[in-house]
Amino acid sequence: MTDAPSVVRHWGNRIRFPRYSLLATPLQWVATLVVAVAMLPMAYLLWRARETIGSDHIDFLLTANTLRIIGNSILLTAAVAISASIISIPLAWLTTHSDLPGRQIWLVLGLLPLAIPSYLGAVTLTLALGPRGLLQGWLEPLGVSRLPEIYGFSGAWLSLTLFTFPYVLLPVRAAFLNMDPAMEEMARSLGSNRWRIFWRITFPLLRPSLAVGMLLTSLYTLSDFGAVSVMQFTTFTRAIYVQYGLPFFGRASAAFLSLILMALALSLFLLERRISSRLQHFRDISGARRPSKTVQLGRWKYAALTFCTFIISLSVLIPIVVLISWLGRHKPAYALPLDLPTLTQNTLGVAALTACLAAIATLPVAYLVIRSPSQWNRVLYRLAFLPNALPGIVIALSLIFFSTRHLLSIYQTLPLLLLGYGIRFMPLSLGSTRNALASVNLRYEEAARGLGAIPLRALWRITLPLARSGILAGMALIFLNVVKELPTTLLLSPTGFQTYATYIWNSYDEAIFSQIALPGLILIALCALSLIPVFAWDRLLRKGNGHSL
Amino acid sequence: MTEALRCERLTKTYASQIAIQDLSFAVSPGEWVTLLGPSGCGKTTTLRLIMGFEQPDRGRIFIDDEAVVDRGMQLPPEKRSVGMVFQEYALFPHLTAQQNIAFGIPKHEQPEQRVYELLELMELEDYADRYPHELSGGQQQRVALARALAPAPRLILLDEPFSNLDFALRAHVRRDVLRILKEANATCIFVTHDQQEAFSLSTRVAVMMAGHIAQMGTPSDVYLRPNSRQVANFVTEANYLPGEATGYSVDCLFGRLPLVHPQKGPVDVMIHPEQVELNPVIPDDSPTLVLPVVVSWNEYYGHDQRIGLRTAEGTEIVARSDSISTFPPQSVWHARVTTPVLAFSRAVG
Numbered sequence: 046m047t048d049a050p051s052v053v054r055h056w057g058n059r060i061r062f063p064r065y066s067l068l069a070t071p072l073q074w075v076a077t078l079v080v081a082v083a084m085l086p087m088a089y090l091l092w093r094a095r096e097t098i099g100s101d102h103i104d105f106l107l108t109a110n111t112l113r114i115i116g117n118s119i120l121l122t123a124a125v126a127i128s129a130s131i132i133s134i135p136l137a138w139l140t141t142h143s144d145l146p147g148r149q150i151w152l153v154l155g156l157l158p159l160a161i162p163s164y165l166g167a168v169t170l171t172l173a174l175g176p177r178g179l180l181q182g183w184l185e186p187l188g189v190s191r192l193p194e195i196y197g198f199s200g201a202w203l204s205l206t207l208f209t210f211p212y213v214l215l216p217v218r219a220a221f222l223n224m225d226p227a228m229e230e231m232a233r234s235l236g237s238n239r240w241r242i243f244w245r246i247t248f249p250l251l252r253p254s255l256a257v258g259m260l261l262t263s264l265y266t267l268s269d270f271g272a273v274s275v276m277q278f279t280t281f282t283r284a285i286y287v288q289y290g291l292p293f294f295g296r297a298s299a300a301f302l303s304l305i306l307m308a309l310a311l312s313l314f315l316l317e318r319r320i321s322s323r324l325q326h327f328r329d330i331s332g333a334r335r336p337s338k339t340v341q342l343g344r345w346k347y348a349a350l351t352f353c354t355f356i357i358s359l360s361v362l363i364p365i366v367v368l369i370s371w372l373g374r375h376k377p378a379y380a381l382p383l384d385l386p387t388l389t390q391n392t393l394g395v396a397a398l399t400a401c402l403a404a405i406a407t408l409p410v411a412y413l414v415i416r417s418p419s420q421w422n423r424v425l426y427r428l429a430f431l432p433n434a435l436p437g438i439v440i441a442l443s444l445i446f447f448s449t450r451h452l453l454s455i456y457q458t459l460p461l462l463l464l465g466y467g468i469r470f471m472p473l474s475l476g477s478t479r480n481a482l483a484s485v486n487l488r489y490e491e492a493a494r495g496l497g498a499i500p501l502r503a504l505w506r507i508t509l510p511l512a513r514s515g516i517l518a519g520m521a522l523i524f525l526n527v528v529k530e531l532p533t534t535l536l537l538s539p540t541g542f543q544t545y546a547t548y549i550w551n552s553y554d555e556a557i558f559s560q561i562a563l564p565g566l567i568l569i570a571l572c573a574l575s576l577i578p579v580f581a582w583d584r585l586l587r588k589g590n591g592h593s594l
Numbered sequence: 595m596t597e598a599l600r601c602e603r604l605t606k607t608y609a610s611q612i613a614i615q616d617l618s619f620a621v622s623p624g625e626w627v628t629l630l631g632p633s634g635c636g637k638t639t640t641l642r643l644i645m646g647f648e649q650p651d652r653g654r655i656f657i658d659d660e661a662v663v664d665r666g667m668q669l670p671p672e673k674r675s676v677g678m679v680f681q682e683y684a685l686f687p688h689l690t691a692q693q694n695i696a697f698g699i700p701k702h703e704q705p706e707q708r709v710y711e712l713l714e715l716m717e718l719e720d721y722a723d724r725y726p727h728e729l730s731g732g733q734q735q736r737v738a739l740a741r742a743l744a745p746a747p748r749l750i751l752l753d754e755p756f757s758n759l760d761f762a763l764r765a766h767v768r769r770d771v772l773r774i775l776k777e778a779n780a781t782c783i784f785v786t787h788d789q790q791e792a793f794s795l796s797t798r799v800a801v802m803m804a805g806h807i808a809q810m811g812t813p814s815d816v817y818l819r820p821n822s823r824q825v826a827n828f829v830t831e832a833n834y835l836p837g838e839a840t841g842y843s844v845d846c847l848f849g850r851l852p853l854v855h856p857q858k859g860p861v862d863v864m865i866h867p868e869q870v871e872l873n874p875v876i877p878d879d880s881p882t883l884v885l886p887v888v889v890s891w892n893e894y895y896g897h898d899q900r901i902g903l904r905t906a907e908g909t910e911i912v913a914r915s916d917s918i919s920t921f922p923p924q925s926v927w928h929a930r931v932t933t934p935v936l937a938f939s940r941a942v943g
Binding site: 486488489491492493494495496497498499500506507510511 | 645646647670671672673675676677678680682684686687688697698700741742744745
C-alpha cells in the first residue's frame with residue numbers, strides 16, 4: 046500500500062479558518078472592536094495615571110491611612126478565602142461522597158447564597174445579630190444584654206464568607222465528583238487509614254480546584270462594595286467611594302486607589318486563569334469512571350446535619366426570615382416612595398438588555414476562537430476575560446472619568462450604565478458561549494454552506510440554535526449579576542433611575558429597614574430564578590449532550 | 595464540449611505536508627466518478643476543494659465551464675451550486691427531515707412542492723416530521739441525499755456515503771441511492787476506499803495515490819489493466835509470477851501466455867485469481883501449460899471462494915472459483931491460464 050505518511054487530515058472542530066469565508070474579516074473587526082471597548086476602563090485608568098500621579102501620590106500611598114486600607118483589604122480577602130474553604134470542603138464532600146440525607150437539597154441550598162446580594166445579606170445580618178437585633182431580642186430574657194460587635198472586620202468577614210462560599214463549593218464539588226475512587230481504594234489497600242488518605246491523596250487532588258475557588262472568592266471579596274460598606278469596614282472599594290464623594294483632591298485619589306486595586310485584582314485573576322487552565326488539562330485526560338462509593342456516615346450523620354443546618358441557617362435562612370419579619374413594620378412618613386412596577390421594570394430592563402447586548406458582543410470573540418484559533422483571535426479571547434477582574438467601582442469610575450472628559454453626552458445616561466454592566470459582566474458568558482459553540486460540529490455549518498446558505502445564515506439558522514442552551518446559560522449568569530450589582534448601578538445610573546439594588550441601598554442609608562423587606566425578597570426570588578438556567582446547562586454538559594455528530 | 599467539473603493541477607499543502615499534488619481530472623455531465631484510494635491519499639481533501647471548504651495553494655477548478663477557483667479567485671461554497679452528502683450525514687439535529695430538506699431551497703421556489711417530491715422519491719413521506727435522531731441509519735442517509743439534491747445542484751459529492759451503514763443495510767441503501775441519483779440525472783463524485791463499491795457505483799474510477807491520480811478509467815479498465823504495480827496492488831488481489839516477456843507473449847510458470855500490451859525483458863506477470871482455471875483432470879489439447887497443484891487453504895465467501903494452491907516447486911498461487919465446486923485441502927488439481935495477462939517490467943538489479 047502506498048499510504049503516504051506525509052498526508053494529514055485536517056478537519057473536525059478545530060479547523061483553520063478557511064480563507065473563503067466572507068465572515069472572517071468583518072467578524073474579526075467586530076471582535077477586535079468589542080475587546081477594545083472592554084479594555085477601555087483599564088486602559089483609560091492607566092493612561093490617566095500617567096498625568097495625575099506625581100510625587101504627592103507616592104506620599105499619599107505611604108500615609109498610614111492608605112497602608113491601613115491595603116492591609117484591611119488583604120486581611121479580609123485572605124480570611125474570607127480560608128473560611129469559605131473550611132465551609133465548602135466538608136459540604137462538597139458530604140454532598141458527593143456520603144449518605145447524608147437529602148444531599149440534593151443541601152446542594153441546592155448551598156448554592157442559594159449566590160442569589161443573595163452581599164449588601165442585602167450584610168444588612169440582614171446586622172438586623173439579626175447586631176445591637177437590638179433579632180438574636181438579642183430572643184436572648185434578652187436570658188439576661189444577655191450585649192452581643193459581640195458585628196460592625197467592622199468580623200461582620201464583613203462573616204457576611205462575605207456566608208455569601209461567597211459557593212464560589213469555592215462549586216469547583217471543589219466538581220473535583221470530588223471527578224476523583225477516581227480507584228486512587229483511594231489503592232491507598233487503602235496499601236494500608237493507609239482514612240485520615241492519611243485525605244491528606245496524602247484526596248487533598249492534593251483537590252488542591253487546584255480549591256485554589257481556583259479561593260481565588261474566585263478573593264476576587265469577589267476584593268471587589269465587593271456593599272457588604273464592607275454596611276459593616277463599616279474600610280477596604281479599597283469603600284475608600285474609593287468615599288474619596289470620590291470628596292471635592293478637589295478626591296477624584297485623583299479615587300483614581301489612584303483604583304489603580305492599586307486593579308493591580309491587586311488583576312494579579313489574583315491571572316493566577317486563577319493559570320491554575321484553572323491547568324485544571325482543564327487534568328480533566329481532559331480523565332475518561333469515564335465509576336462513581337465513588339458513598340461513605341456511610343453512621344453516628345456522624347447528626348453532626349453532619351447540624352453543620353449543614355448551621356451554615357444554611359446563617360446564609361439563607363437569616364436573610365429571608367429577617368426580611369419577612371420586617372415586612373409589615375411601620376414606615377416613617379419620610380420614607381422613599383416604593384414604586385414596585387417601576388423598580389421591576391428598571392431592574393429587569395437593564396439586566397435583560399445587558400444580557401442580550403453582551404451575548405451579541407461575545408459571540409464574534411467566542412466564534413473566532415473556536416473556528417479560527419489564530420494567534421490574534423486567541424489573544425482577543427484572553428483579553429476579553431480581563432475586565433472580569435476589575436471591581437465594579439473601578440470600571441464605573443473609569444467610565445465616569447472618560448465620559449466627563451471626552452463624551453459628556455453619554456454621562457449619566459442609560460447607554461453608559463449598560464456599557465459599564467456590559468464590560469464588567471461580558472466575560473461571564475464568554476466561557477459558556479465558547480463551550481457551546483465548540484460543541485457544535487463544523488460539519489453542520491459546512492453542510493449549510495453547501496446548501497447555499499451564506500455564512501451569516503448558517504450561523505443564524507444552524508450554529509446558534511444548536512448552541513442555544515449554553516448561550517442562554519451565559520446570559521442568565523449576566524442577568525443575575527446585573528440584578529445584584531450595586532456599585533456600578535449606584536455610580537452610573539441616570540439621575541432618578543432606581544433599580545432594586547439602589548433602592549435597597551438608599552433605604553438602608555436612611556435606615557428605613559421596613560422599606561427593604563419587600564424589594565429584598567423580590568430581588569432574592571429574581572436571582573434564584575435566574576440561577577436555574579445556569580445550572581441546568583451545567584447538568585446538560587455533564588451528560589455530554591453536545592452536538593458532536 | 596461542456597464539462598461538469600474540471601480540476602487543473604490542484605495542489606494543497608497542510609503545514610508544509612503535501613495533501614494533494616498536481617491533481618487534474620475532468621467529469622462529463624451525467625457521469626458518476628469515484629475517487630478511490632487508501633486513507634490519507636487526499637481524496638476527501640479533493641472533495642473539500644471542489645466544495646470550497648478548503649482553498650488550494652495552486653490550480654484551478656471549473657464547474658460547468660465556469661471558474662470557481664482561479665488565480666486567487668475563490669467562489670464561496672454557497673455560490674457553487676454543488677451538493678454534498680457527508681460521511682456522517684450532518685443532518686441538522688434541531689430540524690425535522692422535512693425542514694432539513696427544505697433548508698437549501700430558495701423561498702421563492704415553492705419549497706413545499708419540491709420537498710414533497712423528494713420525500714416521495716425517497717419513500718420517506720411518513721417520516722417528514724421526524725427529527726434525525728428518530729430515523730434509522732438508512733433513512734438518515736436518504737434524508738441527507740434528498741437535502742443535497744433539493745437545490746438541484748450542478749454536481750453531487752458523496753463522501754464515503756455507505757461506510758456508516760451496517761453490512762446488512764448497505765446493499766439495500768446503495769441500490770436505493772443509485773436509483774434516486776439516476777432518476778435525478780445527477781452528475782456524481784463518490785469518495786471511497788472500498789474497491790468493490792467503487793467499481794459497482796461508477797462509470798469511471800480515479801485511483802488516487804499520495805495526493806495525485808495514479809489512473810483513471812472505466813472500472814474494468816482499472817481492474818484488468820492497472821497502469822502500475824501500486825494501482826494493481828490496491829485494486830486487485832493478483833498473483834505475481836516472474837517471467838520473461840518476448841513481445842506479444844510472456845514465458846512464466848504457466849508456460850507461454852499472451853500479453854495485453856506487447857513488451858520485452860524481465861517482468862512480473864500479473865494473474866488475477868479468477869484467471870486461474872482449475873480442472874479435476876488434465877484438459878485435452880490445452881493451448882497453454884497445465885500445472886498440477888495442491889490445495890493448501892480455502893476461504894469460502896458464499897458467492898465465490900478463494901483457494902490457496904501450491905505447485906510442486908513450492909510457489910504459492912491464489913485462485914478464485916464459483917461457490918459450487920468443492921476444494922478439499924490436499925486435493926490435487928490441474929491449473930492453467932488461457933486469457934491474456936498483464937506484466938510489469940522488473941527493475942533490473
